[in-house]
Amino acid sequence: MAPDNPRKTKNRGRKCMILAFELNDEELDIRVIYLDTSREVLLKFSDLKPITE
Numbered sequence: 001m002a003p004d005n006p007r008k009t010k011n012r013g014r015k016c017m018i019l020a021f022e023l024n025d026e027e028l029d030i031r032v033i034y035l036d037t038s039r040e041v042l043l044k045f046s047d048l049k050p051i052t053e
Contacts, residue, residue: 015051 016032019040023029028045 011047 011034015035017035018030018032020031021028022031022042029042030045030048031040031042032048033040
């Protein structure tokens with residue numbers, strides 16, 4: 001998945017794997033791990049888009 005929000009370009013193009021879905025303050029957050037660095041982060045669902053390659 002890659003960031004879909006145009007304001008969040010820092011991680012654009014980076015591939016990640018979804019680890020878990022978390023409901024925080026009635027918003028859906030997604031815990032992912034970046035495949036290039038193995039760093040685990042929490043992202044908003046709106047920051048992701050499927051990669052079709």
